[in-house]
Amino acid sequence: GGTEPAPEGEGEGEGEAGYEIAMITDIGSIDDKSFNQGTWEGIVAYAEENDITHKYYKPTEQSTDAYLAAIQLAVDGGAKIIVTPGFLFEEPIFIAQEQYPEVNFILIDGNPHNADYSVFRTDPNTVGILYAEEQSGYLAGYAAVKDGYTKLGFMGGMAVPAVVRFGYGFAQGAEAAAEELGITSIDLKYHYTGNFDATPENQTLAASWYAEGIEVIFAAGGLVGNSVMSAAEAAEKAVIGVDIDQSIESDTVITSAMKGLAASVQSALDAYYSGSFPGGESLIYGADKDGVQLPMATSKFKTFSQADYDKVFTALADGSIVLKNDTDAESATDLGLSIVKITLVD
Amino acid sequence: MNTERFKERGMLFLRSQGFNRASASVTAILSGLLFGLVILLISNPSQAFDGFLIIMKGGFSTGAKGMGQVFYFATPLILTGLSVGFAFKTGLFNIGAAGQFVMGAFAAIYIGVKWTFLPAPWHWIVALLGAALIGGLWALIPGLLKAYLNVHEVISTIMMNYIGMYMANMLVKATVYDSRKNLSMITAESSVLPKGGLDAVFHNVRSSGTLDYSTVNSGIYIAIVVAIIMYVILNKTTFGYELKACGFNQNASKYAGINEKRSMVLSMVIAGALAGLGGGLLYLSGANGRQLKVIDVLAMEGFNGIPVALLGLSNPIGIIFSAIFISYITQGGNYLQSMDFVPEVIDIIVACIIYFSAFALIIRNIITKLLKRKKSEGGEA
Amino acid sequence: MDYIIEMLNITKEFPGIIANDDITLQLKRGEIHALLGENGAGKSTLMSVLFGLYQPEKGTIKKEGKTVRINNPNDANTLGIGMVHQHFKLVHNFTVLQNIILGVETTKHGFLKMEEARERVMELSERYGLFIDPDAEIQDITVGMQQRVEILKMLYRDNEILIFDEPTAVLTPQEIEELMKIMRELSEEGKSILFITHKLNEIKAVADRCTVLRKGKLIGTIDVEATSKEEMSEMMVGRRVEFAVEKGEAHLGEPAFEVRELTVGDKHHAKKKVKDVSFTVKKGEIVCIAGIDGNGQSELVYAITGLMPIEKGQILLDGKDITHATVRKRNRDGMSHIPEDRHKHGLVLDFNLAENLVLKNYFCPDFQHRGFLKFDKIYEYADCLIDRFDIRSGEGLTTPARSMSGGNQQKAIVAREIDQDPDILIAVQPTRGLDVGAIEYIHKKLVAQRDAGKAVLLISLELEEVMNVSDRILVIYEGEIVGDLDPKTTTFQELGLYMSGSKRKERGEAV
Amino acid sequence: MDILFLVVQQTMFFSIPLLIVALGGVFTERGGVTNIALDGMMIMGAFTSILFINKMHGSMSGQSLLLIAILIAVVTGMVFSLLHAYASINMKADQIISGTALNMFAPAFAIYVARMIQANGVQQITFVNTFRIPKVPLLGDIPLIGGFFFRNAYITTYIGLAILVVSVIVLYRTRFGLRLRACGEHPHAADSVGINVYKMRYAGVVISGGLAGLGGLVFVVPTSTQFNATVSGYGFLALAVMIFGQWKPMRVLFAAFFFGLMKTVASAYSVIPVLNTLGISSDVFKMVPFIATLIVLAFSSKTSQAPRAVAIPYDKGSR
Numbered sequence A: 001g002g003t004e005p006a007p008e009g010e011g012e013g014e015g016e017a018g019y020e021i022a023m024i025t026d027i028g029s030i031d032d033k034s035f036n037q038g039t040w041e042g043i044v045a046y047a048e049e050n051d052i053t054h055k056y057y058k059p060t061e062q063s064t065d066a067y068l069a070a071i072q073l074a075v076d077g078g079a080k081i082i083v084t085p086g087f088l089f090e091e092p093i094f095i096a097q098e099q100y101p102e103v104n105f106i107l108i109d110g111n112p113h114n115a116d117y118s119v120f121r122t123d124p125n126t127v128g129i130l131y132a133e134e135q136s137g138y139l140a141g142y143a144a145v146k147d148g149y150t151k152l153g154f155m156g157g158m159a160v161p162a163v164v165r166f167g168y169g170f171a172q173g174a175e176a177a178a179e180e181l182g183i184t185s186i187d188l189k190y191h192y193t194g195n196f197d198a199t200p201e202n203q204t205l206a207a208s209w210y211a212e213g214i215e216v217i218f219a220a221g222g223l224v225g226n227s228v229m230s231a232a233e234a235a236e237k238a239v240i241g242v243d244i245d246q247s248i249e250s251d252t253v254i255t256s257a258m259k260g261l262a263a264s265v266q267s268a269l270d271a272y273y274s275g276s277f278p279g280g281e282s283l284i285y286g287a288d289k290d291g292v293q294l295p296m297a298t299s300k301f302k303t304f305s306q307a308d309y310d311k312v313f314t315a316l317a318d319g320s321i322v323l324k325n326d327t328d329a330e331s332a333t334d335l336g337l338s339i340v341k342i343t344l345v346d
Numbered sequence B: 001m002n003t004e005r006f007k008e009r010g011m012l013f014l015r016s017q018g019f020n021r022a023s024a025s026v027t028a029i030l031s032g033l034l035f036g037l038v039i040l041l042i043s044n045p046s047q048a049f050d051g052f053l054i055i056m057k058g059g060f061s062t063g064a065k066g067m068g069q070v071f072y073f074a075t076p077l078i079l080t081g082l083s084v085g086f087a088f089k090t091g092l093f094n095i096g097a098a099g100q101f102v103m104g105a106f107a108a109i110y111i112g113v114k115w116t117f118l119p120a121p122w123h124w125i126v127a128l129l130g131a132a133l134i135g136g137l138w139a140l141i142p143g144l145l146k147a148y149l150n151v152h153e154v155i156s157t158i159m160m161n162y163i164g165m166y167m168a169n170m171l172v173k174a175t176v177y178d179s180r181k182n183l184s185m186i187t188a189e190s191s192v193l194p195k196g197g198l199d200a201v202f203h204n205v206r207s208s209g210t211l212d213y214s215t216v217n218s219g220i221y222i223a224i225v226v227a228i229i230m231y232v233i234l235n236k237t238t239f240g241y242e243l244k245a246c247g248f249n250q251n252a253s254k255y256a257g258i259n260e261k262r263s264m265v266l267s268m269v270i271a272g273a274l275a276g277l278g279g280g281l282l283y284l285s286g287a288n289g290r291q292l293k294v295i296d297v298l299a300m301e302g303f304n305g306i307p308v309a310l311l312g313l314s315n316p317i318g319i320i321f322s323a324i325f326i327s328y329i330t331q332g333g334n335y336l337q338s339m340d341f342v343p344e345v346i347d348i349i350v351a352c353i354i355y356f357s358a359f360a361l362i363i364r365n366i367i368t369k370l371l372k373r374k375k376s377e378g379g380e381a
Numbered sequence C: 001m002d003y004i005i006e007m008l009n010i011t012k013e014f015p016g017i018i019a020n021d022d023i024t025l026q027l028k029r030g031e032i033h034a035l036l037g038e039n040g041a042g043k044s045t046l047m048s049v050l051f052g053l054y055q056p057e058k059g060t061i062k063k064e065g066k067t068v069r070i071n072n073p074n075d076a077n078t079l080g081i082g083m084v085h086q087h088f089k090l091v092h093n094f095t096v097l098q099n100i101i102l103g104v105e106t107t108k109h110g111f112l113k114m115e116e117a118r119e120r121v122m123e124l125s126e127r128y129g130l131f132i133d134p135d136a137e138i139q140d141i142t143v144g145m146q147q148r149v150e151i152l153k154m155l156y157r158d159n160e161i162l163i164f165d166e167p168t169a170v171l172t173p174q175e176i177e178e179l180m181k182i183m184r185e186l187s188e189e190g191k192s193i194l195f196i197t198h199k200l201n202e203i204k205a206v207a208d209r210c211t212v213l214r215k216g217k218l219i220g221t222i223d224v225e226a227t228s229k230e231e232m233s234e235m236m237v238g239r240r241v242e243f244a245v246e247k248g249e250a251h252l253g254e255p256a257f258e259v260r261e262l263t264v265g266d267k268h269h270a271k272k273k274v275k276d277v278s279f280t281v282k283k284g285e286i287v288c289i290a291g292i293d294g295n296g297q298s299e300l301v302y303a304i305t306g307l308m309p310i311e312k313g314q315i316l317l318d319g320k321d322i323t324h325a326t327v328r329k330r331n332r333d334g335m336s337h338i339p340e341d342r343h344k345h346g347l348v349l350d351f352n353l354a355e356n357l358v359l360k361n362y363f364c365p366d367f368q369h370r371g372f373l374k375f376d377k378i379y380e381y382a383d384c385l386i387d388r389f390d391i392r393s394g395e396g397l398t399t400p401a402r403s404m405s406g407g408n409q410q411k412a413i414v415a416r417e418i419d420q421d422p423d424i425l426i427a428v429q430p431t432r433g434l435d436v437g438a439i440e441y442i443h444k445k446l447v448a449q450r451d452a453g454k455a456v457l458l459i460s461l462e463l464e465e466v467m468n469v470s471d472r473i474l475v476i477y478e479g480e481i482v483g484d485l486d487p488k489t490t491t492f493q494e495l496g497l498y499m500s501g502s503k504r505k506e507r508g509e510a511v
Numbered sequence D: 001m002d003i004l005f006l007v008v009q010q011t012m013f014f015s016i017p018l019l020i021v022a023l024g025g026v027f028t029e030r031g032g033v034t035n036i037a038l039d040g041m042m043i044m045g046a047f048t049s050i051l052f053i054n055k056m057h058g059s060m061s062g063q064s065l066l067l068i069a070i071l072i073a074v075v076t077g078m079v080f081s082l083l084h085a086y087a088s089i090n091m092k093a094d095q096i097i098s099g100t101a102l103n104m105f106a107p108a109f110a111i112y113v114a115r116m117i118q119a120n121g122v123q124q125i126t127f128v129n130t131f132r133i134p135k136v137p138l139l140g141d142i143p144l145i146g147g148f149f150f151r152n153a154y155i156t157t158y159i160g161l162a163i164l165v166v167s168v169i170v171l172y173r174t175r176f177g178l179r180l181r182a183c184g185e186h187p188h189a190a191d192s193v194g195i196n197v198y199k200m201r202y203a204g205v206v207i208s209g210g211l212a213g214l215g216g217l218v219f220v221v222p223t224s225t226q227f228n229a230t231v232s233g234y235g236f237l238a239l240a241v242m243i244f245g246q247w248k249p250m251r252v253l254f255a256a257f258f259f260g261l262m263k264t265v266a267s268a269y270s271v272i273p274v275l276n277t278l279g280i281s282s283d284v285f286k287m288v289p290f291i292a293t294l295i296v297l298a299f300s301s302k303t304s305q306a307p308r309a310v311a312i313p314y315d316k317g318s319r
């Protein structure tokens, strides 16, 4: 395999049936500009490099049963290791890890547990991967304020833990930079759109924020970002992307709060194939493991430099900066920030 | 003599309306499938025939469990199909099943989560009744608007779809929200629909010897029973007679002394209750089943009811079969993923089947002609 | 011979029926040629063939001796053939002017040039005395004016061969008179006219020759001067027909039905549709409300039957006040109603015949048990009515009402309403569009009803019917009852004067 | 002031595609064919035209690219609508069935083709928006008006308004319009005066297809940077706008703007003084356009009537 790019399931090895590495998509599509896409990119990169068959499967609906059915389809299709992105897979994997002991699972964005959260257990054939999104958001917020932005916006898709962490980190990063710069007031409009789609409603909301004076919006909601970029292009304002480097999508993207989906998937796959699968563990990818970053090469900062970045990144990595995350505050306004004035838009 | 009569009976059946209509639908299905094969050939010739086989094998591809899944997915389709079909039969186009469905779902979930004081059978029964009630209420508004203010039901039900979607989101967030998942909470065990013996049939045995159960539950019984009840109401009762009369000709109904406004509102409410019940049935399937997602997207199940109703010729019994068929073939499409096909192929095929079923009238005429010719030939012989 | 149109050996089949079987019809230039036949004889079909709506299986059409092919109405138009259809083909929300020019619009670069058209239409209208309001919408004008629009449509196209398919079925006597005059004028101008009607008087009055059809076959073409009405009707039906309705003396009983100072408003105007109307119908009496179409008859009936709200007044049935009763209650209390518009009110066209025959009593214990319909009983009953009232249809009681002939649809309604054995039967134009055989039959039924001691309220536009059938005539004019006449002592002339508003009873005179 | 400009400009983004597509609906329904496949036709039009923009990116940009894309969208919609026309006119099919089928077909087809032809089987088609006119020369400087209508604008907005004017003229001032309307009200009457009902109905459906295709493009361009095989159900909203507008172009304009304005306000409430301090949840605001429409309809529908012959297949022989 790996001879020519094909949509999917490329690299079908001769004589051997099926697809070894399987991914089950969350209900979104494979190119959702978010965890599905990032995960898939990681799989493709690793599989092509090592000439391993791979394929993704789409479940019929969003329910534990349907996810389990898709897992079964993948196992029947010859999967040896299955990658599942999204916390909605926590329950299905909790069940599947026991059902298919011979198959290995990489669960992105979650840890296996049962339906009522009473039992958390990660079996030896499974690894759970979480990201310190608050650190990624922190980097973005810090860089934005350092770069001179004082009117910020945060538009998350929905208030799910990962998105919440991005938002909290963003606010804390802005606060830290403002403190360093001696700025007394930063405005932050804070909103969850209720979907992960590009819709005219989202575009209008972003446009209205820009018209009101917001200078940069951190769009943490998959395709919501496309609506925000569209509004930013019209208003000649800035956008901060999420999850993956979104700079190619629009010139308005000044940076992206990345989480190392692809890298962590690759490293987990590599561990599996090299016999050092971290089964039973729950990994947290933060700055320390290169799990979060800003793509400085493609970022369009005016004053925020690589050196500034390295400094704050190191501080996050070595634990000298400790952040509050989704479990520490009910709402962004409870973060206890003094300079950043958060206006919640419900 | 006996065989003669038998033959005559046979011919009578062949010429009967029901058979004629069903055969037209079957012809449409075959044409649609054929077209699907062409698409498979275009997209991936080497696997086209295997792929086609998988589609045909449908739910059977994964044995008894797969067939169970077929019935599981058919359940809400039957209800939303009935909702659309019932309205059609009474002269209304209910394009608002999505809103009724999601509001019904919310009601069922709310009762399922909160009213834990109810014991087992009663809990899910009450939850389902609540779903039907709220679905019905959601259709009451377009019904009243149509009957008393001449507001076209197509526009009002479209508006109610969106209002229902936002309303359900808001209510879930306010009452039964699992914020960690952005879903509704899991309903109490007592509110989950019982398996009704279906688990004994629809399961696979794993290599390890454990059983792999299908999600299907007694919801499918309820759906079929409701369809039969709708059939009886429409075709055998004075109430159905009145509703149909109003659907066909409001003026004549008024002339005949039927309260035509009331009938119109009732038709709409029943249609809404059916869709709402569909929502209830889908969302009371337990911890591993569906939970309501808090997202600004209309419930597809509502729109899927339209092709189901149309393929079933709006006949409640026909709708049972068309819902099962569409579910069956969709399952087949799901298994198509095990080959190199874009999964959307199956949607294209279903669309083609529906499109060809639009030609049913012409096909029906051709069949009638063919049979007539046979008859006259037979007469001469 | 100078034939402008010849239809030679035309055969046209429909599934299961030969509508025209080897029919030859020759039209002389400048003549008025009548076409006579029972309902379903094939008259409309023959004319539709000539107008290009249907293609015949066999036969040829010649114009001025030359064989022509008429594939569609456009071809017909080019040949100068125009047609006023039995059911008007007018767009209800277009203006009169728009309807007239539709299909032959004058345009400049595709844009309509209405002013030119308007001038020509007004000119034609004046020349033939076809008075119309060019800017009125069709839905707002009377049937009579619609008829004039249809005629103007033909004239506007400069047609020389004019087909009138039952143009008089919906007109008032005055309007019929006018139409006859216009037809004569047109023929004098050299136009050739084909004229379908069931009314022998009209044929006598204007036609030169008459072709008679029966069951799709040609019976013959006769010279109208030389043939009596009786002979013509015998040719048409195949038997003798009674023209005068046989009826004995009325035996009047108690008042069965009473209307007191009934007033019905108009949605759009302050003017009332019905003003302070009071009258009584006694048991054993046929009272007829005569009047020109559009004088409030429809509203009066809708108000009485509960289909329209009233402003004030009182309605009594057998002494009981039913002013605010529901339609259902009125029906149960003994009111039957043969409606004016059989497709709008009378039938559910998508139901079958049997279902339509129980439209008024499907809920009676005879036909349902605890809400479940008793189909065997319904079919039994329907079969019985079909038999008694000679309702003909393709598939018996399961025939969809939509596919039945107009006459048979009407018979079905009459059967249903009379079989209720009503105390008061309200019959609005019960014989509209029917052939003489069917009319005779329905008139007999009305009289039988009266003789059984029931009350009948007949609303009719046809003077003949009014004079023949009723025991008492009330004339309605602009929503008011202006005359109460005895048919035995009244002349057509006098009745006409009342109807046109030229004469009226003194105020306060008892009704 | 900026907010006011914004509200007007954004309203255009909602209203213009609704207007264009609803006008398409007016044409087909006035001709007697109902078209619930407007949504599918929008998707098809947006799909091909945006794919074209995507492919041409680099070699072309700006208004000329947009104009060609518009052409492609229109033609796609027209071709796709032929399927509906054939089924509902030639085959005398139930028009709801045919429309539903096309609505199902369009997104599936768009995703299928996108996945087949794009690298990595991606279903979204991204595009670079080079079509925005920051300020129309001269006109953009007019006080107020300039800010409302001539800044941050698209030529599609003016095309949409031009289509409205043309629609009014075509429907009410031309032979074609008169004949089309006759076919929607009383096809037998039209037939009897020599009008080819089938042809006119084809014309109506194909016009609706073209306009819906265009509407799809117009809908996507200003509000996103990619196309994902959906127009968020705006085809159905256009259908609603058409009924709201009682099948009359000027009323459709009003309906489209009313709805568009409501949508804008509901989305931008967080920066609108008064609204942003009410403390009402965003879900409530999102419902407002739909509730407001229902209320307006309740007061304005009493005399509303669809074209009489709409959705009834024309059969010469029927009576």
Ligand SMILES: Nc1ncnc2c1ncn2[C@@H]1O[C@H](COP(=O)(O)OP(=O)(O)OP(=O)(O)O)[C@@H](O)[C@H]1O
Binding pocket: C014, C015, C017, C018, C019, C037, C038, C039, C040, C041, C042, C043, C044, C045, C046, C086, C406, C407, D317, D318
């Ligand atoms: N479109 C049609 N399809 C099938 N049969 C038809 C159709 N039109 C007419 N017929 C048949 O042709 C016969 C002649 O009908 P036609 O309308 O010509 O009668 P007619 O003489 O005009 O009657 P009337 O006096 O009622 O107008 C009818 O018996 C009918 O069965």
Ligand SMILES: Nc1ncnc2c1ncn2[C@@H]1O[C@H](COP(=O)(O)OP(=O)(O)OP(=O)(O)O)[C@@H](O)[C@H]1O
Binding pocket: C038, C039, C040, C041, C042, C392, C393, C394, C403, C404, C405, C406, C407, C408, C409, C433, C434, C435
């Ligand atoms: N489209 C049709 N298909 C089948 N049968 C028909 C159709 N139209 C009419 N018929 C049958 O033909 C017979 C005569 O119908 P038709 O309507 O032609 O008579 P008609 O001349 O118009 O009579 P009327 O004056 O009562 O309207 C009836 O038995 C009717 O059931």
Ligand SMILES: [Mg+2]
Binding pocket: C043, C044, C045, C086, C165
């Ligand atoms: Mg006739």
Ligand SMILES: [Mg+2]
Binding pocket: C039, C040, C044, C405, C406, C407
């Ligand atoms: Mg007739």
